[in-house]
Amino acid sequence: MKPLVETLCVIGPGLIGSSILRRARLEPSIARHLIAVDRDAHVCDRARALNLADEITQDATAAVANADLVVLCVPVGVIPVVAAAIIPHMKAGAILTDVGSTRGSVVEGITPYLRPDIAYVPAHPMAGTEHSGPDAGFATLFENRWCLFTPAMNASPEAIATMEAFWQAMGARLRHMDVAHHDKICAIVSHLPHLLAFTICNTADTLADELRAEVLDFAASGFRDFTRIAASDPIMWRDIFLHNREALLEMLDRFSQDAQAMADAIRQDDEATIVRTIERGRRIRRNLIENKQA
Amino acid sequence: MKPLVETLCVIGPGLIGSSILRRARLEPSIARHLIAVDRDAHVCDRARALNLADEITQDATAAVANADLVVLCVPVGVIPVVAAAIIPHMKAGAILTDVGSTRGSVVEGITPYLRPDIAYVPAHPMAGTEHSGPDAGFATLFENRWCLFTPAMNASPEAIATMEAFWQAMGARLRHMDVAHHDKICAIVSHLPHLLAFTICNTADTLADELRAEVLDFAASGFRDFTRIAASDPIMWRDIFLHNREALLEMLDRFSQDAQAMADAIRQDDEATIVRTIERGRRIRRNLIENKQA
Ligand SMILES: NC(=O)c1ccc[n+]([C@@H]2O[C@H](COP(=O)([O-])OP(=O)(O)OC[C@H]3O[C@@H](n4cnc5c(N)ncnc54)[C@H](OP(=O)(O)O)[C@@H]3O)[C@@H](O)[C@H]2O)c1
Ligand SMILES: NC(=O)c1ccc[n+]([C@@H]2O[C@H](COP(=O)([O-])OP(=O)(O)OC[C@H]3O[C@@H](n4cnc5c(N)ncnc54)[C@H](OP(=O)(O)O)[C@@H]3O)[C@@H](O)[C@H]2O)c1
Numbered sequence: 001m002k003p004l005v006e007t008l009c010v011i012g013p014g015l016i017g018s019s020i021l022r023r024a025r026l027e028p029s030i031a032r033h034l035i036a037v038d039r040d041a042h043v044c045d046r047a048r049a050l051n052l053a054d055e056i057t058q059d060a061t062a063a064v065a066n067a068d069l070v071v072l073c074v075p076v077g078v079i080p081v082v083a084a085a086i087i088p089h090m091k092a093g094a095i096l097t098d099v100g101s102t103r104g105s106v107v108e109g110i111t112p113y114l115r116p117d118i119a120y121v122p123a124h125p126m127a128g129t130e131h132s133g134p135d136a137g138f139a140t141l142f143e144n145r146w147c148l149f150t151p152a153m154n155a156s157p158e159a160i161a162t163m164e165a166f167w168q169a170m171g172a173r174l175r176h177m178d179v180a181h182h183d184k185i186c187a188i189v190s191h192l193p194h195l196l197a198f199t200i201c202n203t204a205d206t207l208a209d210e211l212r213a214e215v216l217d218f219a220a221s222g223f224r225d226f227t228r229i230a231a232s233d234p235i236m237w238r239d240i241f242l243h244n245r246e247a248l249l250e251m252l253d254r255f256s257q258d259a260q261a262m263a264d265a266i267r268q269d270d271e272a273t274i275v276r277t278i279e280r281g282r283r284i285r286r287n288l289i290e291n292k293q294a
Numbered sequence: 295m296k297p298l299v300e301t302l303c304v305i306g307p308g309l310i311g312s313s314i315l316r317r318a319r320l321e322p323s324i325a326r327h328l329i330a331v332d333r334d335a336h337v338c339d340r341a342r343a344l345n346l347a348d349e350i351t352q353d354a355t356a357a358v359a360n361a362d363l364v365v366l367c368v369p370v371g372v373i374p375v376v377a378a379a380i381i382p383h384m385k386a387g388a389i390l391t392d393v394g395s396t397r398g399s400v401v402e403g404i405t406p407y408l409r410p411d412i413a414y415v416p417a418h419p420m421a422g423t424e425h426s427g428p429d430a431g432f433a434t435l436f437e438n439r440w441c442l443f444t445p446a447m448n449a450s451p452e453a454i455a456t457m458e459a460f461w462q463a464m465g466a467r468l469r470h471m472d473v474a475h476h477d478k479i480c481a482i483v484s485h486l487p488h489l490l491a492f493t494i495c496n497t498a499d500t501l502a503d504e505l506r507a508e509v510l511d512f513a514a515s516g517f518r519d520f521t522r523i524a525a526s527d528p529i530m531w532r533d534i535f536l537h538n539r540e541a542l543l544e545m546l547d548r549f550s551q552d553a554q555a556m557a558d559a560i561r562q563d564d565e566a567t568i569v570r571t572i573e574r575g576r577r578i579r580r581n582l583i584e585n586k587q588a
Contacts, residue, residue, distance in 0.1 A: 126515045146512055175511075185508050188498055190515035196490060197520065199556055201575030203549045204482055214479050215578075216585050217469075218440055221420045221484035222523050224582060226491065229516050231579040234572040241560050241568055252557055255497045256550065262493055263546055266535050274535055278528040281495030284509070285525040288518060291510050 001029060004165055005095070009035040009067035011060055011082060013047050015128060016099050017073030018137030021052045023170050026139050030169050037063045038134075047134050061089040069166070072098035077239035080109030092117040095159050099125055101186060101236075103150045103179040105243035111153070119155035121163040124148045124182065125172055126190075130231035143171035150179045180247075187247035191240055192255060195248065197230035198237070295323065298459055299389070303329040303361035305354055305376060307341050309422060310393050311367030312431030315346045317464050320433050324463050331357045332428075341428050355383040363460070366392035371533035374403030386411040389453050393419055395480060395530075397444045397473040399537035405447070413453035415446040418476065419466055420484075424525035437465035444473045474541075481541035485534055486549060489542065491524035492531070 008024055008031035010017045017036070024030040036053035037060045038044050047056045057063050064070050064086045072079050079098050090096065096118050100106045103122065114120055127145035129136060147167040152160050164174055177185075204215045204223070215223060241248060258277075265273035302318055302325035304311040311330070318324040330347035331354045332338050341350045351357050358364050358380045366373050373392050384390065390412050394400045397416065408414055421439035423430065441461040446454050458468055471479075498509045498517070509517060535542060552571075559567035 126512055128515075145514065181505075184505060185512055186515070188501065188505070189509055189512045189517040193494065193516035193520040195556060196494065196553065197516075198572050198575035199553045200487065200490065200549055201578040202571050203545070203552045205574045205578050206548070206552075207482065211475075211478060211482070215483055216581050218420055218479055218483045219582050219585075220439065221422075221480070222487035222491075223483040225522055226487040226520060227575070227579060227582075228519055230572075230575040232572075232576075234569045234576065237572050238565055238568045241556075242563060242565070245560055249557055249560060251497070252553065254500070255494055256553065258497045258500075259490065259493045259546065259550065262489060262535075263543055266539055266543060269536060271532055271536070274532045275528045277496050278492050278524075278526075278531055280499045281492035281521070281524040282526075282528065284495040284499050285521060287510050288513050288521075291513075 003029055003032050004162055004169065005031050005068040007031060007033040007035065007067045007069075009037065009063050009070045010053070010073055011037045011063075011070065011086070012073035013038055013043070013052055013134050013137075014073060015132045015136040016125065016141075017071070018047070018050070018052055018134045019139065019141040020071060020073065020170065022137055022139040023142070025052075027169050030166065031069070035063045035067060043134060050134055052134060060086050064090050064094075067091065067094060069095045069097070069162070072096070072100070075236050075239040076100040076102050076106055076243045079106050080113070083110045084113045087113045087115060087118060090115070090118055095119045095121055095155070095162060097121050097123055097163060099123070101190070101240050102244040103182045104246075107150070107153075107179055114153055116154050119152060119159035121152040121155050121160055122150055123163055123167055124150075124186075125167065125170070127172070130229060132233040132236065140171065142167070145172055147172035147174055148182055148185075149174060149176045150182050183244050183247040184251075187244055187251045191244055191248045192251045194229055194232065194237060195241065195252065196255075197227050201227050201230045297323055297326050298456055298463065299325050299362040301325060301327040301329065301361045301363075303331065303357050303364045304347070304367055305331045305357075305364065305380070306367035307332055307337070307346055307428045307431075308367060309426045309430040310419065310435075311365070312341070312344070312346055312428045313433065313435035314365060314367070314464065316431055316433040317436070319346075321463050324460065325363070329357045329361060337428060344428055346428060354380050358384050358388075361385065361388060363389045363391070363456070366390070366394070369530050369533040370394040370396050370400055370537045373400050374407070377404045378407045381407045381409060381412060384409070384412055389413045389415055389449075389456060391415050391417055391457060393417070395484070395534050396538040397476045398540075401444070401473055408447055410448050413446060413449035415449050415454055415457040416444050417457055417461055418442045418444075418480075419461065419464070421466070424523060426527040426530065434465065436461070439466055441466035441468055442476055442479075443468060443470045444476050477538050477541040478545075481538055481545045485538055485542045486545045488523055488526065488531060489535065489546065490549075491521050495521050495524045
């Protein structure tokens with residue numbers, strides 16, 4: 001059986017990149033030859049020890065010259081930089097994709113470097129953990145998780161179909177949407193919750209010493225679950241916050257107004273507003289449970 | 295063996311109250327006779343079906359007349375109301391306690407009704423789930439969870455020792471602290487996280503229809519874990535928010551300032567501040583893990 005692509009090159013074998021490689025190892029229908037690229041010799045050594053790919057190198061330009069599909073798995077702020085460096089060296093007819101968590105800024109950043117003979121088919125797998133690096137990945141990370149496709153550029157229907165089959169082979173469910181919509185959804189379901197979780201940890205960290213110590217002792221009462229997502233990588237999240245700035249700040253603004261309204265209701269003993277707000281919150285939770293998402 | 299008390303009376307056999315009764319059923323060292331009081335005949339029927347106590351009644355004043363220990367397990371706004379109704383009917387020498395999640399307002403509300411011959415020994419078990427009612431309780435709810443004692447009133451050392459033994463028999467670990475400290479800790483570890491979780495659900499609920507539907511589809515990317523605690527009971531939380539108003543609004547204010555500082559950093563491309571904030575947040579998470587709380 002002919003695999004989807006002959007040679008798959010993953011740049012950035014961290015949590016997401018190494019999960020793609022691990023899955024490709026298990027599913028021979030994906031690619032015949034696997035290449036992993038990392039700028040750091042130690043990470044390359046680690047990737048070798050984990051046997052993540054057939055070829056592991058620091059030399060991105062040489063690696064992409066032989067690849068039929070190049071997947072950029074680096075922080076969103078770096079995606080255009082790496083794209084600029086590798087695109088001139090890619091094979092005509094190859095496919096370029098990236099897994100970045102934001103779309104608007106990545107598309108804008110990458111567009112000047114695109115070539116008419118390279119299909120750019122971005123797809124964001126909505127899967128992850130709070131861990132990072134090549135050891136953190138696993139082959140089932142994308143199983144039953146959504147992968148959001150935004151409009152492709154310079155791509156034939158075949159190239160798009162190849163990427164759809166690729167993410168299906170990763171175990172993901174597919175959805176197509178436009179860039180602005182993608183960035184708004186991610187702002188509310190992922191980026192704002194992360195920002196708030198980082199922030200409340202920070203607030204707790206600035207409390208007087210005794211109180212701060214007790215936050216740690218008594219965290220089980222809500223704080224703990226609320227902040228689990230705050231263990232994630234700082235550079236990745238810095239980039240996401242900066243590169244989805246507009247949608248994120250808009251959602252934060254709405255949220256801050258809602259929090260302020262709640263504070264006012266508490267200050268003014270406005271029981272009806274408080275109960276209504278809590279009830280609405282619970283409705284969303286109930287819908288999540290019905291949706292089998294909770 | 296003589297049990298800790300002869301007759302234990304729980305008023306409000308909901309999540310917390312029914313968990314106390316279930317544990318007392320399993321540990322004969324706690325009480326010889328169990329009484330449950332609920333204002334609602336249907337809840338009494340349900341408590342009977344669950345065999346939660348030896349005597350189940352709607353008549354609180356008759357029930358407390360025979361009790362050596364009365365545990366108020368009703369929402370914090372109602373605790374002083376119920377206390378006012380029952381204290382005149384309690385036996386001299388009996389112990390009164392409540393499990394309310396706030397302390398300042400409860401102590402203030404209950405003090406006018408206290409009697410010199412009744413020991414008031416409040417203790418707040420920091421354990422719960424997002425479910426409520428008599429079916430939600432279970433005997434191990436308090437196992438290895440903290441129970442926070444605030445200063446007792448009109449209480450002999452023996453009465454305090456009885457309540458300590460009581461909560462140890464429930465499986466809890468004990469801590470003593472003053473009222474203001476209790477309310478601040480709970481504001482940051484529990485009440486603020488709940489307020490923020492309710493609020494973000496509310497924000498999501500007010501989004502345009504299409505976006506709102508997709509929040510439900512894509513909730514796995516952070517939103518879901520972040521909002522799990524938002525399924526809790528509206529009346530209980532309305533009361534907690536109103537009755538821990540001062541400490542809660544102070545923590546919310548600090549949090550809002552921190553969130554605003556993060557928004558400013560994002561707006562101004564201030565990478566150092568963003569990374570520092572995320573790093574501090576992660577430090578708290580790491581400490582939780584070292585503390586075996588995560
Ligand atoms: N984690 C999630 O929840 C999640 C979910 C969906 C999408 N994503 C997106 O997936 C991408 C990767 O995230 P991840 O979680 O896999 O991160 P990760 O585990 O930290 O891996 C990041 C990879 O990018 C490389 N890298 C970082 N900076 C670089 C630079 N300046 N030049 C070249 N390579 C660089 C790293 O190399 P070194 O090891 O040498 O530093 C590493 O191989 C990001 O765009 C992220 O937004 C993440
Ligand atoms: N859930 C937690 O996480 C948690 C943790 C620690 C402490 N607490 C505290 O424990 C107490 C009980 O909470 P819970 O979670 O057990 O709540 P719950 O399951 O909703 O039970 C509340 C009980 O209070 C009764 N009640 C409500 N309003 C009343 C009124 N006006 N007059 C008389 N009885 C009334 C209810 O009776 P009906 O069934 O007839 O309405 C029910 O038996 C609250 O003070 C709460 O702050 C809760």
